[in-house]
Amino acid sequence: MKLFQIGELCLLEQIRKRFEQHPPNILIGIGDDAAAIKPLNENLLITTDMMVEEVHFNLNFITPYQLGFKLVSVNVSDIYAMGGKPKFLLLNIAMNKNTDKKVMDYFLDGVDEAMKLYGLFLIGGDLSTSCKDITLSATLVGSAKKYIKRSGAKVGDKIYVTGNLGDSACGLELLKKIKRPVHLNKDTQHETPHSIVSALRSQLLIKGLNWNEVEPLLRRHLLPQARNPNSVTKNATSMIDISDGLLIDLSRICDESKVGARIYTENIPLSSELKRVSSYLGISPLRLALSGGEDYELLFTAPAGKKIEATHIGDITESERVIVDILGKERTFSAEGYQHFGVQR
């Protein structure tokens, strides 16, 4: 069945029924001119992020389910990056009317799964026809007693990341070889890992490659989970989520805090899967970790001397932005990463 065979009003009714359960602080959810929520007693956080077909995603590489999951995760990641609790979601969906209804359904399955993971409630949105490409956006409302800005880093603070970097970018490189969507185990359909690995083995001429080292990288790219900041908010002086790449996002902290940074490549946390698979791919794992995006780990600063559950990758300095390699050689860095409207793409 195609979307035009069901129509906006019927589809809206289905979405409303599916997501109508909500806690009593939501006075009006889906189905009125606006949602209404009881006053929150904490500071209100609001973020919005778009995902545009052929720009942010390609349905040859990602399933609709993964797309829905990811759209929610990237927005949650922004609320987490402020030290906040995500709460209420609004969804804007523009799809061509000839799109198979299943694409919408699987997309909503992914949204639903992520909403459950993060404890969110859908309170509104908008549906529209598009001429060709799918354009998605989500707006997420959260709250925080104490919020953490990008601008609070102080000279002498230490720089931390909450987990391994580069996995997502490596997952994307793998997908470019696989050249089709990979259904992961929490996905609507199940995949035979064997066929994926076979495709990769023949492409990469590598016999040793196995599903256990490929799957986590694909998962990091296709079904990214935002990092809950609970254990770090107490001490963080500044924070951002790594969506565009370590260097560009660290540059943002430096810009906003008017400080410099010195990071040590040997401290950058790299997964064993990244190390192995990037060598098969002939790509430097460090390059993926420094400039690859979409890891959705938190990058933050905290004063020296605090006990922090994260990896120390460098220090905040007066002004220069420096990467120190394993031999002690230094180079300066600037905001290397993806930029919209840029000439790179």
Place this chain on the structure above:
Amino acid sequence: MKLFQIGELCLLEQIRKRFEQHPPNILIGIGDDAAAIKPLNENLLITTDMMVEEVHFNLNFITPYQLGFKLVSVNVSDIYAMGGKPKFLLLNIAMNKNTDKKVMDYFLDGVDEAMKLYGLFLIGGDLSTSCKDITLSATLVGSAKKYIKRSGAKVGDKIYVTGNLGDSACGLELLKKIKRPVHLNKDTQHETPHSIVSALRSQLLIKGLNWNEVEPLLRRHLLPQARNPNSVTKNATSMIDISDGLLIDLSRICDESKVGARIYTENIPLSSELKRVSSYLGISPLRLALSGGEDYELLFTAPAGKKIEATHIGDITESERVIVDILGKERTFSAEGYQHFGVQR
């Protein structure tokens, strides 16, 4: 200059500088992972609306300035339709990287003008490349002590609209004849009304047509202003803004309130411009008023016996949905109006 020659980061910086002034209850505006706002002591209202090129608008008919103005107005209208005060705006903009920078600038001029009109502050958003078409969305946060739902209409209530209907749809019909954007006087560029009227006169073979009767209709379509509900919130039992057409939006009130409605065509307020120009166009003004969208007047119900500053167009009944014409002839109506993914378009 094209967008790719300026790039996302530089553009973002320009937008941030332009819109950075904000009141002290905005703790963080543009430029962090999320905006932060001090707790509001009223109920929170949130709405979001998309505008997709070739679906909601066509740049052969509307200027970028008007597009920006309209995007804000349609969202404000949703907050007003809840009886709320609009406050904080987030903007998502996806444009092709080869788009002229001026398109973005004029669009932001229109956004800015509307923000000033409604007293809004820009607190966030997202910029993205698009492959081809422009996709816009806005999220608007407002507040209300007492909010008005669609579901509150009671049998015996009277049905009101705040102003003339059909003007916007008639403006659109005119634009289809004019076949190019019309710059109105508050627009970035000025227009010679003469050339527009000449084009229309020759197309419609009408000598008498003049700018004074054309301009208000074009303005209602191109630069719609949302209706402040202040004078009606006290008495309204249900409310909606007319975005998709009187019949479809009244049907929504009936659906949500589980009631019927009886409206009288002779009571539907029609502007003198609509009456004159629709006759030139050979279109029934009543059809435009009943099924044309985008008037952004408020449609509401209130108990009988209240002094209401709006036009009484009918009454809430038990169940049937009836239009009574000037001769007393009755017909039932259903949700006639635009539907996304529908087969009509």
